[in-house]
Amino acid sequence: MGSDRIRPPWWLKHVNKVMILLNRTGLLKDGPVVLVVTGRRSGQPRSVPVTPFEVDGHRYVVGGLPGADWVRNAQANPKAEVLWGRRREPVRLVELPVEQARPLLRQFPVLVPTGVSFMRNAGLVTGPHPDEFEALAGRCPVFRFDSV
Template sequence: MANPRPPWWLKPMNKVLMAATRIGIIKDGPMVLTVTGRKSGQPRSTPITPFEVDGRRYVVGGFPGADWVRNAQANPEAVLSQGKTRERVRMVELSAEEARPLLRQFPVLVPTGVSFMKNAGLVTGPHPDEFEALAGRCSVFRFDTV
């Protein structure tokens, strides 16, 4: 299957979601990830929903080759924001083998991500086997505090 393209409405919806997160309307769930643009060198922000396993935080790139993923691969220093709270982090991309068990847990830990990935054509539902099969295709990053 070819890599899906994000829907036309995703960027405008992301801007609304980031604004709501920044001003504190949304307190739990999504955060704003800011990474340095690999071409422009300018800060680039996107909403993400991190999840925690064994005390470590992770995020899954919902679209293979998404801009924020490629930016994080080029420069892993990033900032996570939620409301007025900002945290500097280093994003560590996991190997496919390291990502498999985390992807299996993703449908339970991030149920909102299931519908997103289903609409993208990456999975048919909240089946751990389907999510595990995305290892090596959808990037998984661990956040290390800087």
């Protein structure tokens, strides 16, 4: 998996910190939430803003950069928390097999339009084309949030 890893843009860490702070205020009603996963080496909580989407009553999130640390942490320990302002929800992240991920990735550009430019800038897609997103199955994992 290491060879498929994409370096995050230099600004991502800074933007993530701002999004995490904004989330804590409770002012963001829609859009990103903070996902807290356990570091696979440190065992410490690691926070990252993610934008979940809903299909057929289930919530999902796409690992937008192949090899991202939060993805590898979630793969190592699927217990996590979702934070909305001061509200915390324990979840289990279930990574979907490629065949189940494909139709969800097709819907991603419509359901999470803000994710399209991020993935385009990372060189993963050229635009909001469902076929291009579906082709990311196996590279960009899709996780389902299961309540615990």
